Amino acid sequence: MTARICLGDTPCGFCGTIAAITVDGAHNGIPPAEIERRLLELGFVEGARVEVLHEGPVGKDPIAVRVDNATIALRRREAMSILVV
Numbered sequence: 086m087t088a089r090i091c092l093g094d095t096p097c098g099f100c101g102t103i104a105a106i107t108v109d110g111a112h113n114g115i116p117p118a119e120i121e122r123r124l125l126e127l128g129f130v131e132g133a134r135v136e137v138l139h140e141g142p143v144g145k146d147p148i149a150v151r152v153d154n155a156t157i158a159l160r161r162r163e164a165m166s167i168l169v170v
Contacts (some may be wrong), residue, residue, distance in 0.1 A: 088135060092135065093164035094151070099137045101169040103152075108166045120163065128152040129167055 089104050098104060108117035108123055138156065139149035146161045
């Protein structure tokens with residue numbers, strides 16, 4: 086079995102597959118279930134191919150991620166909820 090890592094911990098250029106979404110705690114008062122729902126609606130679903138395209142200049146945040154054929158900007162703390170292999 087391949088080790089899962091958080092998408093937020095991967096370097097620019099990383100390519101992988103989403104293994105799971107695991108939201109721990111609220112993000113700026115937004116409940117975990119709402120964060121998970123938003124990620125799923127954006128296409129961050131189990132089995133989707135992801136590629137980290139770009140990192141922001143300050144603290145490497147946000148990151149630009151290609152999910153299947155869509156490009157999405159995502160805060161790194163939210164990317165930490167996405168497990169990839």
